[in-house]
Amino acid sequence: MMQVEAIHKAIDGRPILRGISFTIEPGRIMGLVGRNGTGKTTLMRTLVGIYDPDQGSVAFEGMDIHKYPELKRDVVFVPDAPVALEAYTIRECAAWYGQIYPSFDLFYFTEAMERFKLPMNKRVRTLSKGMKMLFSTALGLSTKARLILFDEPTNGVDAVTKKQLLSLIVESLRKDSSILISSHMLNELDRIADTVVLLRDGRTDETWDLEQLRQHxxxxxxxxxxxxxxxxxxxxxxxxxxxxxxxxxxxxxxxxxxxxxxxxxxxxxxxxxxxxxxxxxxxxxxxxxxx
Amino acid sequence: MQRSIFVRALWWKEYRQTRVLLWLMMIAGFFSTAYLHMREVWFASPQVIVGLVEYLAKTQETNWLLHRNYGGFMLLLVLGGFLLSLWQLGHERRNQMSEQTFALPYPRWVIYVTKWLVSVAYIVFVVTASVALDILVLKLSQVGAYVHVIDFIGRGFHIIFVTVAAYTFTLFIGSFTGTWTLQAALSIISLFLYEFFTLMLQQLLYIFMITPIYMELRLRGTFWEKFNLTNWVFHEGGNYPYAFVGVVSLLLFIAGMVLYSRNSLENNGKLVLFPIIEKLFIVGFVLCAALFSGNLSYDTLYPGRLGYAAGAGLGTIIGYIIIRTLTRMRVRT
CATH class of the missing domain: 3.30.70 (Alpha-Beta Plaits)
Structure with a gap:
C-alpha cells in the first residue's frame, strides 16, 4: 500500500531522518515507536506530504505522494491535537471534511459523536483534551481513507477515553485499509498493533511482526x-x-x-x-x- | 491526474477563515462612500442641498461627487487587502494551521491561487457593492441628474486594480516569510524603501563628491520609481502605470505561487523560510543599517567623509549582529 524508501530529512541543518524504509501492508495496524526526538512526528508529516523529504520517496500504490497530492484523499493524518480546527464547530468540520474526502461517512461520524456525547454545534476549542482527541480520531476515521496516520492519539487523555479511542480505531480497520500509530504508550500498541517499526537515531532500526516477535x-x-x-x-x-x-x-x-x-x-x-x-x-x- | 483550479473545500476554508475581514471591508466601504454622500445629499439642510444643485447646474463639475476620487475608500481597501494577506499566510503559519493545509489532497499552487482568488472576489464584491450603493444614494437624491455612472465605474475599476496589485505584493511577501510579524513588517517597510534609498544614496553621492550638491537623483519615470509600492497606491495625476503595475503584479503572483509550493513548513517561525532569500535579506538589512548609520553619524557627530565612513562601519557591525540574532531566532508556532 505505502512504500517508504530511504527517507532523509534535516531540520535546521540537523539530520532528523537518516534513511527510513518500510512498507505498510493493507489490513494491518502498524505501530511507530522510538524515543523522544527520534523523528516520529517528522516522519509522519513527511509521509503525508506536509514536509518534503531531502532524499528518498514515499509511494502510495506506486505513486509518489509528493508529486500527486490527490493521493492524499486516501491518506489522512490525525495530529496529536486538532489545533487547526479549533475555530470551527464539530458540524462545520464534518461538512468541510465531506467536501474534501469523497468517501466521508457522515452517518458514522454523527453516530460516533452521539456515542461520545459530543454536541455537533460545539466549537472544537471548547472541548476537553480527551474530547478533542475523540473528535479528531472519529473525524479522521470517517474519511474512510485507506491509510490513516495517528500521531500520539492517546497522549494526555484519561484511561476511559483511551479505551474508547483505541476501540474506535481497531473497529474501523478494514481488509483494504491500514492504520499507522505513533505512540509512547507501548502497552497500548502491544494490544492493537500487528507490526511495530522502531525508530532510532532517525533510522528504522527494526520492523517486527508482533506475532512473530512473541514466537521468536x-x-x-x-x-x-x-x-x-x-x-x-x-x-x-x-x-x-x-x-x-x-x-x-x-x-x-x-x-x-x-x-x-x-x-x-x-x-x-x-x-x-x-x-x-x-x-x-x-x-x-x-x-x-x-x- | 485531473486537477481543478476551483476547489470548493478550499474556498470554504478561506471564506470561513477570513469572513470577518470581508464584513469589515464592507462596513469600511459603506462609511467611506455611500454614508458620506447620504450625509451631504440626504441629511443636510435643504439650503445646503439646493446650493449643491445650483453649483452643479452652473459649473457642471461633477467630479467632486466621487469624493476626491474615493481616496479614503481605496486606502481602507488596501489596508483590508494587507490584513487579508496576513491572515491567509502569516497567521496560518501559527498553530499547525499550515500543516493541516498542506496535508489536504490539493497541490500547493492551487491552495495559493485559491487564497488569491478569494481575496480578489472580496475586493471586487466590496467595490461593486459600495460603488453601486453610492450611485443609488446619489441617483435618488436631488443631484441625481448630474451623476455620470461611467465615472464611478472607471474609478471602481481603478480601485480594484490598485487594491489587487497591493494585495498581490503583500501576499507574495507572505510566501517566503516564516512569521506574520515579518510579513507585516516587510510589507510596511516596502512602502518607505524607495524614499529611504533615494534619500540615503543622494546623501552618499553628495558626501563622496560623486555628484555635485545641486544634482538630484534622476529617478522619475524609471523602473525604480514605478516599482515603488507607495506610488502604486498614492499615484497622483494622470498616466497611472497600469501596464507596468499589471505585469509586475502578475510576476509577483507567479513568484509567490512558486515559493509557496516550495515552502518548507519545518522552517515556520523563522524569519525567512528559504536560506537563499534569508541571505539576501541579511545583505539588504545590513546595507540599510550601514547607509542609515553613516548618514546619522555625518549629520550628528562629524560632518565629513570620515564621520560617514565610521558611522557606516559601525552600522554594518551592529546591523549584522541584530539580523543574525533575529534570523537564528524561531518564534513559537
Missing part, C-alpha cells in the same frame, strides 16, 4: 546457582532487563540462547509474558525511557 523471543526469570554472573549473560542474543541478587529477568532472541541456558543448569527458570515494552527497552538502548 522469550522473557524469562532465571536464578543461577553461582554468585558470579555466568558468561551466558554476555551473549549478543541475551538482554538483562533486571537483576536482583542472583535473580535475573532476561530476554532471549534465539532458541540457541535457550539451549545454552539449559546447559548452565540454573536453579530456576520461569517464562514470563513478553511485552512490547520489554522489547523496546532492549532495542532502544536499554535505559527504558518512554518511546
Amino acid at each position: 523471543m522469550k522473557k524469562l526469570q532465571v536464578v543461577f546457582t553461582a554468585t558470579e554472573p555466568p558468561a551466558w549473560l554476555a551473549r549478543e542474543d541475551v538482554f538483562v532487563l533486571q537483576q536482583v541478587g542472583r535473580v535475573y529477568t532476561v530476554m532471549l532472541e534465539s532458541d540457541e540462547a535457550f539451549t545454552a541456558l539449559k546447559r548452565e543448569e540454573p536453579m530456576f527458570i520461569d517464562e514470563l509474558p513478553l511485552s512490547l515494552e520489554d522489547w523496546f527497552m532492549w532495542k532502544s538502548g536499554g535505559d527504558g525511557d518512554a518511546a
Whole structure:
C-alpha cells in the first residue's frame, strides 16, 4: 500500500531522518515507536506530504505522494491535537471534511459523536483534551481513507477515553485499509498493533511482526546457582532487563540462547509474558525511557 | 491526474477563515462612500442641498461627487487587502494551521491561487457593492441628474486594480516569510524603501563628491520609481502605470505561487523560510543599517567623509549582529 524508501530529512541543518524504509501492508495496524526526538512526528508529516523529504520517496500504490497530492484523499493524518480546527464547530468540520474526502461517512461520524456525547454545534476549542482527541480520531476515521496516520492519539487523555479511542480505531480497520500509530504508550500498541517499526537515531532500526516477535523471543526469570554472573549473560542474543541478587529477568532472541541456558543448569527458570515494552527497552538502548 | 483550479473545500476554508475581514471591508466601504454622500445629499439642510444643485447646474463639475476620487475608500481597501494577506499566510503559519493545509489532497499552487482568488472576489464584491450603493444614494437624491455612472465605474475599476496589485505584493511577501510579524513588517517597510534609498544614496553621492550638491537623483519615470509600492497606491495625476503595475503584479503572483509550493513548513517561525532569500535579506538589512548609520553619524557627530565612513562601519557591525540574532531566532508556532 505505502512504500517508504530511504527517507532523509534535516531540520535546521540537523539530520532528523537518516534513511527510513518500510512498507505498510493493507489490513494491518502498524505501530511507530522510538524515543523522544527520534523523528516520529517528522516522519509522519513527511509521509503525508506536509514536509518534503531531502532524499528518498514515499509511494502510495506506486505513486509518489509528493508529486500527486490527490493521493492524499486516501491518506489522512490525525495530529496529536486538532489545533487547526479549533475555530470551527464539530458540524462545520464534518461538512468541510465531506467536501474534501469523497468517501466521508457522515452517518458514522454523527453516530460516533452521539456515542461520545459530543454536541455537533460545539466549537472544537471548547472541548476537553480527551474530547478533542475523540473528535479528531472519529473525524479522521470517517474519511474512510485507506491509510490513516495517528500521531500520539492517546497522549494526555484519561484511561476511559483511551479505551474508547483505541476501540474506535481497531473497529474501523478494514481488509483494504491500514492504520499507522505513533505512540509512547507501548502497552497500548502491544494490544492493537500487528507490526511495530522502531525508530532510532532517525533510522528504522527494526520492523517486527508482533506475532512473530512473541514466537521468536522469550522473557524469562532465571536464578543461577553461582554468585558470579555466568558468561551466558554476555551473549549478543541475551538482554538483562533486571537483576536482583542472583535473580535475573532476561530476554532471549534465539532458541540457541535457550539451549545454552539449559546447559548452565540454573536453579530456576520461569517464562514470563513478553511485552512490547520489554522489547523496546532492549532495542532502544536499554535505559527504558518512554518511546 | 485531473486537477481543478476551483476547489470548493478550499474556498470554504478561506471564506470561513477570513469572513470577518470581508464584513469589515464592507462596513469600511459603506462609511467611506455611500454614508458620506447620504450625509451631504440626504441629511443636510435643504439650503445646503439646493446650493449643491445650483453649483452643479452652473459649473457642471461633477467630479467632486466621487469624493476626491474615493481616496479614503481605496486606502481602507488596501489596508483590508494587507490584513487579508496576513491572515491567509502569516497567521496560518501559527498553530499547525499550515500543516493541516498542506496535508489536504490539493497541490500547493492551487491552495495559493485559491487564497488569491478569494481575496480578489472580496475586493471586487466590496467595490461593486459600495460603488453601486453610492450611485443609488446619489441617483435618488436631488443631484441625481448630474451623476455620470461611467465615472464611478472607471474609478471602481481603478480601485480594484490598485487594491489587487497591493494585495498581490503583500501576499507574495507572505510566501517566503516564516512569521506574520515579518510579513507585516516587510510589507510596511516596502512602502518607505524607495524614499529611504533615494534619500540615503543622494546623501552618499553628495558626501563622496560623486555628484555635485545641486544634482538630484534622476529617478522619475524609471523602473525604480514605478516599482515603488507607495506610488502604486498614492499615484497622483494622470498616466497611472497600469501596464507596468499589471505585469509586475502578475510576476509577483507567479513568484509567490512558486515559493509557496516550495515552502518548507519545518522552517515556520523563522524569519525567512528559504536560506537563499534569508541571505539576501541579511545583505539588504545590513546595507540599510550601514547607509542609515553613516548618514546619522555625518549629520550628528562629524560632518565629513570620515564621520560617514565610521558611522557606516559601525552600522554594518551592529546591523549584522541584530539580523543574525533575529534570523537564528524561531518564534513559537
